[in-house]
Amino acid sequence: MTILKKVSFFKKLSSKDLEKIFSIAKVKKFNKNDIVFHKSEIGNNFFVVQSGKIKIFTSIGPNKKKTFAFLEKGDFFGEMSLLGSKIRSASAQAVTDSELLVIGRLSFKKLLVKNPDFTLNLLQTLVIRLNNSDREIENMLFHNILGRLAGKIVEFAPKTNKLPIIVNIDQNELAECIGTTRVPICRAINSLKKCKAIDYKRSEITILNLKQLKSIANM
Amino acid sequence: MTILKKVSFFKKLSSKDLEKIFSIAKVKKFNKNDIVFHKSEIGNNFFVVQSGKIKIFTSIGPNKKKTFAFLEKGDFFGEMSLLGSKIRSASAQAVTDSELLVIGRLSFKKLLVKNPDFTLNLLQTLVIRLNNSDREIENMLFHNILGRLAGKIVEFAPKTNKLPIIVNIDQNELAECIGTTRVPICRAINSLKKCKAIDYKRSEITILNLKQLKSIANM
Numbered sequence: 248m249t250i251l252k253k254v255s256f257f258k259k260l261s262s263k264d265l266e267k268i269f270s271i272a273k274v275k276k277f278n279k280n281d282i283v284f285h286k287s288e289i290g291n292n293f294f295v296v297q298s299g300k301i302k303i304f305t306s307i308g309p310n311k312k313k314t315f316a317f318l319e320k321g322d323f324f325g326e327m328s329l330l331g332s333k334i335r336s337a338s339a340q341a342v343t344d345s346e347l348l349v350i351g352r353l354s355f356k357k358l359l360v361k362n363p364d365f366t367l368n369l370l371q372t373l374v375i376r377l378n379n380s381d382r383e384i385e386n387m388l389f390h391n392i393l394g395r396l397a398g399k400i401v402e403f404a405p406k407t408n409k410l411p412i413i414v415n416i417d418q419n420e421l422a423e424c425i426g427t428t429r430v431p432i433c434r435a436i437n438s439l440k441k442c443k444a445i446d447y448k449r450s451e452i453t454i455l456n457l458k459q460l461k462s463i464a465n466m
Numbered sequence: 467m468t469i470l471k472k473v474s475f476f477k478k479l480s481s482k483d484l485e486k487i488f489s490i491a492k493v494k495k496f497n498k499n500d501i502v503f504h505k506s507e508i509g510n511n512f513f514v515v516q517s518g519k520i521k522i523f524t525s526i527g528p529n530k531k532k533t534f535a536f537l538e539k540g541d542f543f544g545e546m547s548l549l550g551s552k553i554r555s556a557s558a559q560a561v562t563d564s565e566l567l568v569i570g571r572l573s574f575k576k577l578l579v580k581n582p583d584f585t586l587n588l589l590q591t592l593v594i595r596l597n598n599s600d601r602e603i604e605n606m607l608f609h610n611i612l613g614r615l616a617g618k619i620v621e622f623a624p625k626t627n628k629l630p631i632i633v634n635i636d637q638n639e640l641a642e643c644i645g646t647t648r649v650p651i652c653r654a655i656n657s658l659k660k661c662k663a664i665d666y667k668r669s670e671i672t673i674l675n676l677k678q679l680k681s682i683a684n685m
Contacts, residue, residue, distance in 0.1 A: 305600075307608045315600060331593040336600060359586065366585055367578065373592040374550040380599035381524075381534060381555060387606050388645035389526045426607035 272348035290328030299345025398464035417450035509547030518564025532645035617683035636669035
């Protein structure tokens, strides 16, 4: 999965498909920190983010968490338990106050059958997510935490070459995206600071040398 | 991705869809060890395994390899560079002499649009693969090599509860599936032997205690 905010599902849909989605979806509001669904629950809904920010994550024990994705306006989630096993494979939580479009199992299946554009977009997004997951597995096997952190910072950064680039993310979020704890991330941030690839202050990373950062990430 | 041999794409297709696939596909033969495609090449074909065994893998350097999947009769691959980036995200190689059905980009897109069952099956398989990849990421973060090895052995084993269960796989293949080298795998196999969960002789694992193996794998 990983971060999908650059892949807006909405943008690729025709206005006819969008109208269809809005006509069958219910809008549901979630407050900051509300859980949308828990891992291992039975899932019967497909969600599209209308506003806010949703985190997809898994946790084992109180201290170990892995964030798979932050989803924003136009991104979808919840399809996995409508297409595969009915059990939710990860948890979803509102990071900020959020509004979601909620589509039930039957309506979702109808959308799939009757709207080939919707289905094709779904396929393309799943392929991107699968590719990201497999790249993440590679990174975990072949790179150390420093390289993985550098890669995550590049992934989160607004797409521009004009330096400095500001990335709003704190150490805890970075640790959870990489699936580790704060201490090794803090150490890795200090290493990147020392070689002047980035600066870091209060939940804000400033990329000072993008080329160097990409090279550390093996990108 | 990981191992998909239990998910046969063919079995779920209607005979109409199957006929369609056979009518537009070319059959191509590959000898043992032949490369079907290399990672980073531009990909224009979708493949379905008709006979034999195909390995999907990535490598960095001469000694580090990660096997994502072994694919057998009825499994497909190559869809990722037809639906997402055109660049192959992994390499494919024949493990044994194999026959593949080869479908070009245009025919593949036509199949998608005109055969909703084909598309739905593709979606379902991608969801299973994505789920497997995300579970693998979790395992890499939360389990040690012993647990991951135990999980892989269970994954490769024929689905039966009647002990002993024979699994034909050698240390090198196991090491590549986990993305590590032979030495730590050899050590982990010895640990599993010591606690009598398995026996291991010449490319053959015998599961002696499935319950214990699953418990070590946290399954």
